[in-house]
Amino acid sequence: MKKTHVAFFLLLAALCSLPLFLPRFYTYIAAIVLLTALLATSLNLAIGYGGIYQFHHAVFYGIGAYGTALMLTRTPMPAALGLLVGPLASALLSLVMGVICIRLSKLYFGMLQISLGSLVWATVYRWYSFTGGDDGIHGIPLPDRIATPDGAYYYTLAVTALCFFAMHRIVGSPFGKALQGIRDNPVRSSAIGVHVKAHQLVALVIAGFFGGVAGSLFVVVNNSVFPDMMFWTFSLEVLIMCLLGGMYTFFGPLAGASILVLLRVFVSVYTQYWSLLLGAILTLVIIFLPDGVLGYAVRRFRPVEGRRA
Amino acid sequence: MLRVESVVKSFGGFKAVNGANLEVGAGEIVAVIGPNGAGKTTLFHLITGHLSPDSGRILFKDREIAGLSPHVLCRMGITRSFQVVNIFQRLTVFENVQIAVLSRERKTFRIFSAVQGMAAEEVHSILRNVGLYEQRDVESDLLSHGDQKVLEIAVALGGKPELLILDEPTAGMAPEETERCIRLIRKLSDEFGLTILFCEHDMGLVFEIAKRIMVMVRGGTVVQGSREEVRRNREVQDAYLGEAGEC
Numbered sequence: 026m027k028k029t030h031v032a033f034f035l036l037l038a039a040l041c042s043l044p045l046f047l048p049r050f051y052t053y054i055a056a057i058v059l060l061t062a063l064l065a066t067s068l069n070l071a072i073g074y075g076g077i078y079q080f081h082h083a084v085f086y087g088i089g090a091y092g093t094a095l096m097l098t099r100t101p102m103p104a105a106l107g108l109l110v111g112p113l114a115s116a117l118l119s120l121v122m123g124v125i126c127i128r129l130s131k132l133y134f135g136m137l138q139i140s141l142g143s144l145v146w147a148t149v150y151r152w153y154s155f156t157g158g159d160d161g162i163h164g165i166p167l168p169d170r171i172a173t174p175d176g177a178y179y180y181t182l183a184v185t186a187l188c189f190f191a192m193h194r195i196v197g198s199p200f201g202k203a204l205q206g207i208r209d210n211p212v213r214s215s216a217i218g219v220h221v222k223a224h225q226l227v228a229l230v231i232a233g234f235f236g237g238v239a240g241s242l243f244v245v246v247n248n249s250v251f252p253d254m255m256f257w258t259f260s261l262e263v264l265i266m267c268l269l270g271g272m273y274t275f276f277g278p279l280a281g282a283s284i285l286v287l288l289r290v291f292v293s294v295y296t297q298y299w300s301l302l303l304g305a306i307l308t309l310v311i312i313f314l315p316d317g318v319l320g321y322a323v324r325r326f327r328p329v330e331g332r333r334a
Numbered sequence: 335m336l337r338v339e340s341v342v343k344s345f346g347g348f349k350a351v352n353g354a355n356l357e358v359g360a361g362e363i364v365a366v367i368g369p370n371g372a373g374k375t376t377l378f379h380l381i382t383g384h385l386s387p388d389s390g391r392i393l394f395k396d397r398e399i400a401g402l403s404p405h406v407l408c409r410m411g412i413t414r415s416f417q418v419v420n421i422f423q424r425l426t427v428f429e430n431v432q433i434a435v436l437s438r439e440r441k442t443f444r445i446f447s448a449v450q451g452m453a454a455e456e457v458h459s460i461l462r463n464v465g466l467y468e469q470r471d472v473e474s475d476l477l478s479h480g481d482q483k484v485l486e487i488a489v490a491l492g493g494k495p496e497l498l499i500l501d502e503p504t505a506g507m508a509p510e511e512t513e514r515c516i517r518l519i520r521k522l523s524d525e526f527g528l529t530i531l532f533c534e535h536d537m538g539l540v541f542e543i544a545k546r547i548m549v550m551v552r553g554g555t556v557v558q559g560s561r562e563e564v565r566r567n568r569e570v571q572d573a574y575l576g577e578a579g580e581c
Contacts (some may be wrong), residue, residue: 203442209422217434218408
């Protein structure tokens with residue numbers, strides 16, 4: 026067994042034991058860290074591995090959450106179905122938006138995505154009779170097993186671990202390699218027979234789906250949804266998580282998400298200007314660690330191989 | 335195998351390629367030469383589908399291919415290397431060639447199988463043939479320029495092409511690297527029976543390995559023929575002597 030596997034299982038064991046000694050509030054925070062890490066990693070599939078300027082990823086997070094919340098509150102369907110419908114809705118939206126945006130490249134793709142995403146946000150924000158408008162939806166009924174704080178945490182942990190496993194498989198698949206090729210050099214990719222846009226579209230749908238899973242987890246952990254989840258500023262935050270942790274490493278966004286969420290929780294106790302500190306940290310990271318925190322660590326401790334991906 | 339008939343491509347008012355003709359037979363090594371800005375690279379872009387011509391015909395194995403996209407042409411058996419190094423910088427040498435092989439085998443949509451070790455045998459044999467086997471686990475960004483140009487060709491070989499198009503394969507190479515590149519091109523032609531079309535500024539190289547030569551000036555074909563025919567051609571001498579004076 027490789028060292029990374031050992032480290033991974035130790036981390037998993039540590040995460041499993043967290044609720045045994047942490048107070049309830051911190052268990053809640055730990056669950057938020059996990060699902061945010063899942064969200065950031067799903068974005069990284071598109072931006073770090075696919076080189077696609079996915080600027081409005083929070084929309085898929087939000088639709089995953091709203092899809093789940095609406096299924097649970099407005100239909101008599103079993104909860105398990107609701108938890109699945111949210112992510113599927115995200116994947117579908119991702120496909121539709123992807124088909125529209127993919128004809129543009131780089132920044133133009135990103136700009137169009139922000140526009141379309143903002144349209145989705147505005148719809149959710151205004152449609153009081155269906156989505157609850159700016160109030161959002163609260164007190165979402167959940168199955169007993171995952172309704173307790175510990176239950177919600179373990180459910181989040183299990184789903185997150187499963188998704189990380191799946192995403193890791195995808196990154197290490199022929200598709201994942203082709204995607205990284207497209208990121209490095211789309212012109213060359215097409216010259217060796219890779220259909221660039223088709224691969225990018227699949228990547229977008231996958232990223233949207235896992236973003237939606239993170240959204241459905243938020244429903245379980247927080248019991249509520251609100252339109253701010255899919256406001257464009259939050260997309261920016263998720264993007265920062267990827268940059269901070271390192272876009273070219275698989276676990277970089279996880280590191281970035283943990284740093285950002287914990288920073289907000291602990292620093293905002295002392296000052297409401299916590300984003301000021303974040304700005305300072307981000308500036309330092311960009312200047313001194315252009316590969317991100319984890320990217321730096323990988324380079325530092327494996328200099329011989331010099332591998333980035 | 336490949337026939338280009340009076341192809342025209344203009345950008346704005348500028349006719350980059352203006353009535354170019356070219357014929358490449360199976361198994362031949364054909365060179366396109368011409369002064370800077372003669373339209374050689376544009377012509378290659380037209381053949382490989384990165385651009386589509388305004389008029390004229392391009393036939394590959396008697397099939398009209400003008401306007402088809404690069405990935406379709408690649409599947410038909412045309413692959414190319416680029417003038418400027420065009421590789422996957424963040425991936426290793428092995429992975430660079432591996433992607434090309436997997437793409438040819440149409441496996442790039444496999445989402446859940448592990449890529450590690452896939453197609454390893456073929457990739458290793460390509461790398462041994464071009465002489466990059468020792469560096470297979472090096473990130474391609476870290477290779478020397480000469481090695482990167484060779485990797486360029488290796489990536490193209492991953493597509494098992496019938497027609498290999500090389501755009502200035504030795505540009506920017508040191509003399510001993512050029513020597514190695516010539517040996518490689520010869521080997522590809524002799525041992526693997528590849529049809530090779532290339533353009534080049536190094537006249538020594540062109541006259542050494544090309545069996546037939548096409549000369550382009552200002553977007554048009556001046557002459558296409560054997561080495562001797564080209565050498566004797568008056569217009570070519572004028573174009574090149576004139577050009578040499580300006581350089």
